[in-house]
Amino acid sequence: EIAEVTGVQTCALPICGMEEYGSQCFVGAVADKYLKKHGESAALLEDPTWVSTKADKVAAALQDWGLDNGATCTAHWFQPLGSNEVRPGMAGMVINHFFTFNPTKGNIELKYDGETLVKGETDGSSYPNGGLRATHTAGGYTIIDPTSPIFMRGDTIHIPCVFVAWTGHALDEKTPLLRAEQAMSKEGTRLLKNIGYNVKGIQSNIGLEQEFFLIPRDSFARRLDLQMTGRTVMGKNAPRGQEMCDHYFAPLNPNAQDCIKNIQEEAFRLGISLKTRHREVAPNQYEMAPYFGRVTQQVDQNLVIMQLCEEIAARYNLACLFQEKPFADINGSGKHNNWSMGTTCGVNLLNAKQIEKATGSPVAFPLVLAAMVQAVDKHGDLMRAAIACPGNDFRLGACEAPPAVISAYLGKSVTDFLDDFRQGKSAAKYDPPKKMLASGVDVVPDFEVPAVDRNRTSPFPFGGHRFEFRAVGSSQNVSMVNTVLATMAAEAFKDFSDQIEGGKKPEDVAKDALNKHWRVIFDGNGYDPAWLDEANARGIWRIDSGVDAINMMGSEKNIKLFESMKVLSKEELFARKDIALQHYAGIVEMEALSFIDMLKQQIIPAIKEAEQDTKGVAAALKSVQDGLAKMHHEGDDYKKAALARVLRLETMITAREAVDAAEGECPAHLWPVATYKEMLFLDANQDAHGNTI
DSSP, X not given: OEEEETTEEEEOOOOOOGGGTTTTBSSHHHHXXXXXXXXXXXXXXXXXXXXXXXXXXXXXXXXXXXXXXXXXEEEEEEOBTTOTTTSSOOOEEEEEESEEEETTTTEEEEOOOHHHHHEEEEESSSSOOTTSOBTTBXXXXXXXXXXXXXXXXXXXXXXXXXXXXXTSOBOBSHHHHHHHHHHHHHHHHHHHHTTTOOOSOEEEEEEEEEXXXXXXXXXXXXXXXXXXXXXXXXXXXXXXXXXXXXXXXOOOOHHHHHHHHHHHHHHHHTXXXXXXXXXXXXXXXXXXXXXOEEHHHHHHHHHHHHHHHHHHHHHTTEEEEOOSOSSTTSOOOBEEEEEEEEETTSXXXXXXXXXXXXXXXXXXXXXXXXXXXXXXXXXXXXXXXXXXXXXXXXXXXXXXXXXXBOOBBOOHHHHHHHHHHHTTOSOSOOOOOOEEEOOSOTTSOOEEEOSSOOOTTOSSXXXXXXXXXXXXXXXXXXXXXXXHHHHHHHHHHHHHHHHHHTTOOHHHHHHHHHHHHGGGBOOSOTTOHHHHHHHHHHTOOBOOOHHHHHHGGGSHHHHHHHHHTTSOXXXXXXXXXXXXXXXXXXHHHHHHHHHHHHIIIIIHHHHHHTTOOOHHHHHHHHHHHHHHHHHHTOOSHHHHHHHHHHIIIIIHHHHHHHHHHHHHHSOGGGOOSOOHHHHHOHHHHBOTTSOBO
C-alpha cells in the first residue's frame, strides 16, 4: 500500500514475510521448482559446467519463472569500468524481451534459449576502456558469470555477466576478480596440499559495511553541487555538528527508518541478507551490512543495494548520498571490506581453530598469516591504489578513516604469538586466549569478550577470523579492492609453495617471511602524528596522494604481479590506471564547474541583493576558474589529475572559506542554496511523513 500524505509518497508495506525471502533470486527452492519441470534440480546451478552442457534447460526454466511473475525481459548485467561516483546504479545492461515478433501472423512468439542466456554482444567502445577499444574496433561480449545468482527486478531477469573485448581484454571490473579468485584458489590449494591437506578450492568471502547519508530531497534539489557530484563544494557549518558524539547508534529518524526498512524488504526478496541497520557518527548518516558471502555475489549484491538506496530514498522525499565526503567538518562515509579466505567445504583459513582442526597441522595458521603479512608489506602500494577513489582523499588520515599508510594490525595476542613463533621461542600452535569481563552489577553475569581489542585506526586490522580493509570508500565498486587482495595472497602462497617444494620446512618459510616483513605490523594508534614519521622510518608504504597511488599501479613490480598470476595483462592494467586518472580529473572538473555556476548564478547575486561586499567571493571564483583552466591546458593524464588534486584540496578549500563567510553574513531568506542546517538534521526539519517543516 502506498499512502499519499500532503503530496509525499510514503510506503506503508511491512517488512516482507520470511516466505518471501529470496523469492526474486533464482537459487534453492525457487530454481528447484522451475528446473524440475525440465528434468533438473537447483543442484545443477552449483556446478558451473551447466553453462556449457545444460544452458537450454536453465533458459527454459528462467522463462517459465519470468512468465509466472510478470517478467518478460532479460538483461545481461555487468560492471563497466569507471562508473564509481558518477551515476546511480554502477551496472551496465541491455534489456531484451523473451519474445520475437512474427509480422506474417501479426503476433509475438516466445523465444529464449541457452545461447542467448550465456552470451550477448554489445558496443565495447562507448564505456571507459583505457584504449582497449575504439569506434572502429568496438566488439564487446557479455558472458554469464555462474558464480553469482540470477535475480529478478520488476519485469526483467538480470543475468550477472563478465564483459570482454573481441581481443579477450577485460572491459569490466568483474573479470579480473574472477581471474584473481582462480589464481588464489590454485595457489592456496597447492599450499595446503604441501602441509598435507587436500581441498577442491579456495574462495574469498566478504562482508561489506555500507555507509551513506540520507538528506531531505527538496534540499538536495536546491544544491547543484550535490546533484552533479554528490558533494557540497561550499557550505557554512551548522551551529551543531557531531561534537556531542550523540548520533552514533541513536534511534533512527522515523522517515529514514521507513525508507531503510523498505530497502531491506526489497533486498530480502532478492536474497540479499541485509541484516544490520543503524545510525553512524555524523548527523543523517546511516549504515547497513549483510552477512558474509562469496566475493562475486557480495560485490554484485552491494551494487544492487546502492541502486535500491538511491531509488527508494526518492519515494520518501530523501536523497541518498554515497560520496565519501559530502559535507565538510563531519565524518565522511566508507565501505568496510571484511575479507576472509575459506575452502569450498567451509573451512576459514583465518580461523586458528578451524584450520588447525582441518589440516591437523598447528603450523597452518601462522603459515597463512605470514603469507598475508608478506603480501601487505610487498603490495601496500596496490592496496592504496585500490582505494584511491576521488572522495577518499578527504578521508584518509583525517582521524575518521585510517591513514594513507598501509599497515596491518594483528592485536596483542596474535602479534605476541607470531613474535615468539618467528624467534623460535614457542610451539606453532595458537590458542586464542579468553577474556572475561565483569560489569560490577550483580544481576548482570560476567561475559566473554574477544581477546583482541578493536583498532579502528588501522587500514587492515585482523579481527580474529577475518581482515577488515577499513579504508575503502563508500562509493566504490569493490571488485578491484578484492582483486588486489586475492592476487597478492595468491602470489604469497605461490612463493611459500615454491620454497616448501624446494625442500624448506613450512615453519621455516613462515618464520623467514615474518622476520623479513615484520615492519608492516603496527598495533598502535594510526591517528597519532608520530606514526607517520615512524612509518617512514620503517620504510612501509605511505602514499598520501590518491593520484600518486593510482599512477603507481603501472610499476614494474605490479605489472609482474598481475601478469604472473594471469589476472591482468600490462595493457589491461595500464587501461585501468589511465581510466582512474581520467576519472579523478573528471570528478574534480565537475566539482569546479558546479562551484563556478553556483557563484555566478546564485551566490554573487544574493550577496549583491544583501548589499554585501563581493570582492572576496569574486576572488574565490577567479582562483577556481584559473585552476580549472590549468587543468584544461594539460594533456598528460597524470599531470592533469595532479593539478586537479591541487585545485580540489587546496584552491577550492581556500575559495570556499570566502563563500562560507559570506553565507554567515547574508540574511537567511536571501541565501539561495540549502544550508548545512537544512540538510543535516532530519529530526528537526522533517515531519513523520518526510515533509520539510
